[in-house]
Amino acid sequence: MTGLLVMVDIAGRRAAIPAAEVNSVIELEKVYPIPRAPDYVTGLSAMRSQSLTVVDCRKALGLQGESDAAERAPVVDIDGHLYALLVDAVDDVAEAQSEITAVAGGFGKNWQRVAHGMVETADGPALVIDVRCLIEGPPAVAA
Template identity: 40%
Template sequence: MSRLFLIAHLAGRAVAIDSAQVDSVVDIGAIVPVPRADKQVKGLAALRSRVVTVIDPCAALGVAHSSEDSARAVVTRIDGHHYAIQVDSLEDVAPFDMVPLASGIVLDGGWGQAGCGTVELDGEPILVVDLRVLVPGALPIAA
């Protein structure tokens, strides 16, 4: 059965995000740092009258930082808290069939935890990421 996925560029890679995890797509303003928090926690940002926790996916995935900071973010709600996951760019929302990772494919580093399958966009496999994994302190829901 097809589900809606959001195709985005995140930490320099094209990824697909289950639209059920996406609350909204926003441009965030000034980010207030949170000293002493994990490095994935970029800081806090105001979103209308709400405060969201901004997550830096590069730090969460353990990959090198992309050159410039994008103000784009995908807002997701996990355990009652709103998080804004920074993304490089957003492409499209479309229905896809998710398939599990083919046998033998082991993803490197942080991607291994976040990746939970692939979708195919014009013949190109795109990794489906679970946003919960990027958020420290939130455990992925057992499938």
């Protein structure tokens, strides 16, 4: 794979979102909570007179705790809805130096669901996130 990746930290791990899928990276202003929305949906915010649904990536993965409040959040557009992704940190834009590859044994239960695969960058390997899967949130816990 070639192309630019937006490098982010989620739950202390290095992850990457293909830059082509990222609408912009913004500084989130006030986030308004949505009562009764799924836990991983932090709330609504606004960007240039458009509503954003703010999603906490750590919770969307089904991991404990919540993302550290990073100053900036990548914004993606899925099916006409804008989502702001809360991550621990937005690092930089890096170039992919390898194809996306699978790793034998997978990436772990929570990560596997949202992973395209692994990619090498100048700073080491990173997990490429399938944002569409990520924003669907953790699967409902079977009773």
